[in-house]
Amino acid sequence: MAFRVFPANDGAIEKESLDVKLTGAEILTRFLADEGVEYVFGYPGGAVLHIYDALHRQDRLKHILVRHEQAATHAADGYARSTGKPGVVLVTSGPGATNAITGIATAYMDSIPMVVITGQVPTNLIGNDAFQEVDSVGITRPCAKHNFLVKDVNDLAMVLKKAFYIATTGRPGPVVVDIPKDVTAEIAEYKYPRQIEMRSYNPVVKGHPGQIKRAVKMMAGARRPMIYSGGGVILDDASKALTELGHLLNCPVTNTTMGLGGFPASDRQFVGLLGMHGTYEANMAISNCDVMIAIGARFDDRVTGNIEKFAPRAKIIHVDIDPASISKNVKVDVPIVGGVNNVVKAMLKQLKADGFKPNEETLGKWWEQIEKWRAKDCLKYSTDGERIKPQHAVDLVHRITKGDAFVTSDVGQHQMWAAQYYGFDKPRRWINSGGLGTMGFGLPAAMGVQLAHPKAQVACITGEGSIQMNIQELSTCLQHCLPIKIVCLNNGYLGMVRQWQEFFYDKRYSHSYMDSLPDFVKLAEAYGHVGIQVDKPADVEGAIKETFKLKDRLVFLNILTDPEENVYPMVPAGAGLDEMILI
């Protein structure tokens, strides 16, 4: 086949993007490089052997070999969250695809742009219960934004373009492209599709000007305004506009777990997280505000508590790219569908055009009230005891990293402490599985973050339960030289489960005690990394300093913390946000 051009040995033609004949596998790798993809996170197998061969014969894409397909999806996810660019995953058919499901569902719940390529058995075997066959399109349908099965190699480039377009626009999300093995061997003409048009998919970008005017009027008339913002602000890079809006309105700002970093945590107007483990001041302000401006947030049940008692005094303005998120859980007064950044900027423009000045008198009273709530100091903890307090450890990580690290987390108590105590001043620094709550997310996500930001400090704040759900990735970290700092808040319990059992099941700690834990220091060393352990409060600061000093090594810092510590404040299930359990 003399007319075939292998990308690896003919870079010149590649750059000129001439129409060339390539195999499906080559089209895939060429397309990904042309699309600007840097990293592919994956794991080879039978159905993707042609693709892996094409990867081997090119040098524009870098492939990161993980140790489990779930980790590939989380790593791509971490890459996407920390950069805003779509993460790319490549796995084989059958178990490769099913292992990736948890990561796809995680990205879907948090609206993370991702393209997942799954190999499939050859088209003539589809439906025959072939070796390593699974209906990937069927399985991923409910947990992906969209998916495709490519049956003709001539469609491949356009389908891939559509996949990236769908994944990154509107409300972002993961898109799965299932490619049968024979399609990766067949030959077609390749030209990078620059343009794309889909009659059935046209996400709204700009907000309705009339609705924006109504919203601005409502803000201007507010006596106790409040901003509640979520992950949409991060996804749409709207934190600058949001911060300006907050300052112009001079109102309290609360963030969801997904929205942390959208408004600087060190700003006087920031009142912290809201919801189940939100601060007293944030939850009380929500319960008492008269105008709520919800921006890129979706009124999740962990945020609202008892929906009947949520923001009972407020008129609600809700800005979201996804019309289905509006009035889904909570009826709103001014719905605005559109890109968060566009809409907030339009609001600012309108407020300025109207010569808006905050009402100092009513706002003064509002702030006076908020400061009273804040004075309760609901996040206080004692450092007098003999056990290390996990909150203190997070505070120290913040101080020692100068608040400038990328922090990934797993799920449970440590996640809430990281969210409550780290204090994120910048967007895209806090990387956690907010919607699906996936244990095992933290370490692989940190790999994606570290690859995207090789010079940055990346900390994975985790627990001894979560870290074991993807511990095998320590091997990936060694192979790809990823100097992640694992800060394991080890309390010997599945802490959040234990906390619920303490509160709601009469302390019957059913299967929440993790005995027979491994020696994490030796485990880290076995994987070729550095392991450090501390169990005395006096040693913890030194250990964290030492951990972050080792710039080019992965360090597993095992901190033995107070096993009885709980996450406070807490809104029990079914209660209103103003019915918190305080410490």
Next chain:
Amino acid sequence: MRHIISILMENEAGALSRVAGLFSARGYNIESLTVAPTEDITLSRMTLVTRGSDEIIEQITKQLNKLIDVVKLVDLAEGPHIEREMMLIKVKTPGAGAREEVTRLVEIFRGNIIDVTPTTYTIELTGHADKLDAFIVALDKAPILETVRSGVSAISRGTKSLHI
């Protein structure tokens, strides 16, 4: 309340399962669902009958609109519309009396007898779902062997139309 949601969608493999999957995943109920390509073979027209409060119907239409393959949709129950359903029904007609009775009923309901055997009639009947129900009730004494209903098809009255 009962709603008839008419959907214009890409005639792609799996488009139907996306809609059916959405309804089961979110716990919405489907009373009937019909789908077939339109005059433009790249497009399918789906008619879906469902029930729910205004809030649920609002969510259903929003969630359907979010499906990438859905081009356009309309809730026909919001305005004047015509709905029809077709039924094929096979009944036992053991004697002359039964055959006469069934023939008369078919005439009254403006149906057609489309197949005959010495012991059975197969009847085709089109109309509003209520009419089909009424016919089944009216058949009363004639034993029904088989009932096949197409599910509701519907279209808006007047010049309004669902097209791209």
